[in-house]
Amino acid sequence: MRAARLHGAPQPRPRHSSLNEALERAAVSGRPGLTFVAADETETSLGWDAVRERAAAVAGALVSLGVRPGERVALVLPTGPDFMDAFFGTLLAGAVPVPLYPPVRLGRLPEYHLATARMLRLSGAVALLSDGRVGRLLGEAVRRAGPRLGLRNVAGLREAGAGPVAREGDPGALAVVQFSSGSTVDPKPVALSHRAVLAQTDALRALMPDDTPDDPQLGVSWLPLYHDMGLIGCLLSALTYPGPLVLLGPEVFLGRPALWLRALSRHRGTMSVAPSFAYAVCARRVKDAEMEGVDLSRWRLALNGAEQISAEAARRFSERFSRWGFRPAALMPVYGLAEAALCVTFSPPRAPLRSVALDPVELARAGRVRPGGRVLASVGMPMPGVSVEIRDESGTVVGEGVVGRIFAHGPSVMDEYLGQPEATRAVLDGGWLDTGDLGFVQDGELVVCGRAKDVVVLRGANHAPQEFEDALDGVPGVRLGCAVALGFVPPGGDGEELLLLAETTAEAGSDLADRIRAAVAERTGMRPHTVQLLSPGTLPRTSSGKLRRSEALRRWTTGTLHPPARMTAVRMVCEMLRSAIALVRARPQPEPET
Amino acid sequence: MATEAQVLDAIRAIARSELELERPIVPEDDLLGDLLLDSLGLTVLAVGLENRFRVKLSEEDASGVQTVGDLARHVASRTGEA
Numbered sequence: 001m002r003a004a005r006l007h008g009a010p011q012p013r014p015r016h017s018s019l020n021e022a023l024e025r026a027a028v029s030g031r032p033g034l035t036f037v038a039a040d041e042t043e044t045s046l047g048w049d050a051v052r053e054r055a056a057a058v059a060g061a062l063v064s065l066g067v068r069p070g071e072r073v074a075l076v077l078p079t080g081p082d083f084m085d086a087f088f089g090t091l092l093a094g095a096v097p098v099p100l101y102p103p104v105r106l107g108r109l110p111e112y113h114l115a116t117a118r119m120l121r122l123s124g125a126v127a128l129l130s131d132g133r134v135g136r137l138l139g140e141a142v143r144r145a146g147p148r149l150g151l152r153n154v155a156g157l158r159e160a161g162a163g164p165v166a167r168e169g170d171p172g173a174l175a176v177v178q179f180s181s182g183s184t185v186d187p188k189p190v191a192l193s194h195r196a197v198l199a200q201t202d203a204l205r206a207l208m209p210d211d212t213p214d215d216p217q218l219g220v221s222w223l224p225l226y227h228d229m230g231l232i233g234c235l236l237s238a239l240t241y242p243g244p245l246v247l248l249g250p251e252v253f254l255g256r257p258a259l260w261l262r263a264l265s266r267h268r269g270t271m272s273v274a275p276s277f278a279y280a281v282c283a284r285r286v287k288d289a290e291m292e293g294v295d296l297s298r299w300r301l302a303l304n305g306a307e308q309i310s311a312e313a314a315r316r317f318s319e320r321f322s323r324w325g326f327r328p329a330a331l332m333p334v335y336g337l338a339e340a341a342l343c344v345t346f347s348p349p350r351a352p353l354r355s356v357a358l359d360p361v362e363l364a365r366a367g368r369v370r371p372g373g374r375v376l377a378s379v380g381m382p383m384p385g386v387s388v389e390i391r392d393e394s395g396t397v398v399g400e401g402v403v404g405r406i407f408a409h410g411p412s413v414m415d416e417y418l419g420q421p422e423a424t425r426a427v428l429d430g431g432w433l434d435t436g437d438l439g440f441v442q443d444g445e446l447v448v449c450g451r452a453k454d455v456v457v458l459r460g461a462n463h464a465p466q467e468f469e470d471a472l473d474g475v476p477g478v479r480l481g482c483a484v485a486l487g488f489v490p491p492g493g494d495g496e497e498l499l500l501l502a503e504t505t506a507e508a509g510s511d512l513a514d515r516i517r518a519a520v521a522e523r524t525g526m527r528p529h530t531v532q533l534l535s536p537g538t539l540p541r542t543s544s545g546k547l548r549r550s551e552a553l554r555r556w557t558t559g560t561l562h563p564p565a566r567m568t569a570v571r572m573v574c575e576m577l578r579s580a581i582a583l584v585r586a587r588p589q590p591e592p593e594t
Numbered sequence: 595m596a597t598e599a600q601v602l603d604a605i606r607a608i609a610r611s612e613l614e615l616e617r618p619i620v621p622e623d624d625l626l627g628d629l630l631l632d633s634l635g636l637t638v639l640a641v642g643l644e645n646r647f648r649v650k651l652s653e654e655d656a657s658g659v660q661t662v663g664d665l666a667r668h669v670a671s672r673t674g675e676a
Contacts, residue, residue, distance in 0.1 A: 039641060251637050255637070255640075284614075287611075506628075
């Protein structure tokens with residue numbers, strides 16, 4: 001049996017020594033830069049030279065405020081020119097940008113304040129950059145975390161007239177801190193050097209078509225810029241290519257998914273990446289009338305990643321949009337994680353997707369690949385410069401077709417979780433990254449089939465929680481994708497048992513728990529010990545919406561699993577007052593200009 | 595300037611076409627409790643209303659909104675500001 005070990009092509013030669021150098025080169029390249037598309041499809045353009053000039057002004061202001069090289073500067077900004085000013089301005093100041101997610105419209109603020117304060121502290125941010133609109137909501141988080149230079153308005157910094165600054169970037173120095181969206185652990189600050197980020201964008205470049213007069217290349221993205229896929233996969237890829245990138249805010253896409261496809265058509269886009277659910281949303285929500293005159297035939301790379309890929313959703317998307325020129329072979333599954341800067345494996349252009357149908361019980365129990373009813377898409381081969389191994393619990397590389405932990409090695413693997421040596425040691429050993437994901441190698445390609453850290457062990461056999469959760473799909477009364485399966489040891493019990501936590505919909509009847517038990521038993525052969533029904537929104541999720549199973553278990557075990565608090569007008573006023581008081585207390589740090 | 599009734603109609607249209615909610619919607623419906631919207635659903639609804647009525651719903655003032663009626667009132671009042 002061949003060992004489950006895969007190697008990508010050699011890593012390409014580095015094209016830049018730092019992101020700062022890449023920005024300088026892009027600015028003088030004469031190549032098109034960024035275009036921002038608003039919800040009404042009006043557009044604003046910003047050339048790479050303008051990006052650099054504005055960033056240099058912000059850098060000047062940050063340096064005169066006292067930001068020192070290597071210090072972290074957090075940013076909470078929507079997709080737009082202000083984000084670019086803050087992100088690249090921080091880099092040109094020799095500091096390290098830490099993009100964080102903005103509050104959700106009509107969303108819950110108390111949880112947002114806590115999460116943001118936590119990330120400010122974990123990243124050691126000395127300042128938080130925002131705009132007037134979002135900045136008003138950040139007072140509480142800033143008060144809790146207390147960054148030395150407080151909250152600053154990026155437009156104010158740009159106009160401060162401190163004089164432009166462009167410090168050099170050292171290849172080995174920290175370039176970006178991004179928070180992992182690991183489902184099983186609390187978000188951790190992933191520390192990436194210039195060298196690591198550029199190794200990733202160099203490897204991505206090797207997969208992209210060349211730009212020629214007959215075949216000009218252009219990227220389109222609506223992905224958030226506070227996660228690896230949007231930031232590194234789209235923005236920094238475009239910077240280092242260098243080439244044009246058309247950006248929509250995530251809310252623009254969610255409000256009207258057709259705007260993504262229309263932007264691709266209008267700009268003759270050739271590359272775009274999105275998670276599996278986005279392809280499903282388009283197939284469902286985009287109407288024929290919205291597609292009038294749209295031509296997707298230039299779309300060459302429709303990368304699909306960031307979550308378990310649904311082969312079914314991919315097929316529906318291809319079927320739905322082939323009428324408008326979409327090429328099914330463009331849909332390419334990719335696999336990666338924040339700790340590897342982004343991408344670990346990619347699949348070549350082909351249609352249909354390569355997938356395997358497996359027996360989920362056998363897969364989890366014995367780690368064996370047997371034919372069955374669960375369809376998994378192959379995520380292809382390692383990126384250039386990357387090696388992948390599947391290892392068993394003892395750390396030995398297993399054979400092909402055997403399930404184990406996926407380990408990745410390559411130049412874009414993170415240096416560390418910032419300031420967390422213990423957490424770093426838990427996942428990094430000799431340059432090998434323990435992805436925490438379960439997978440196997442089949443026919444020279446990687447298939448991801450679960451997450452090691454979430455295993456449920458029942459009667460000595462290991463089970464992936466997805467196995468049980470998938471059994472609830474289609475049970476009336478259970479919110480789709482809003483249930484977690486966990487192992488727990490009941491008091492006085494003999495060992496670990498199966499617990500299901502499920503959020504309910506209006507269709508939930510009094511017999512729902514029984515029907516869940518029946519469905520799980522029928523699909524998996526395992527009977528849940530306890531089924532707990534929950535109000536919508538109760539299960540904890542990561543910023544990217546993935547369920548946090550171990551946190552759900554922790555809360556359930558400790559009796560702290562509660563429905564989300566409703567935001568009332570009175571509470572809102574209290575929150576506002578607290579923010580205002582915080583700003584007063586925080587003086588002499590000035591309130592950001594609006 | 596839009597009336598609350600016009601905003602309510604728009605909420606119903608978005609709920610039907612974008613959120614795939616089949617149930618009838620009344621002003622007393624709680625966005626989270628009755629319509630069971632998650633953050634994705636709330637974003638879809640908010641952005642849909644922004645596009646329709648050319649207003650910008652800030653996270654801040656919209657956070658006091660709890661029911662469909664609250665939202666309709668809020669959006670209607672914002673359209674009056676322009």
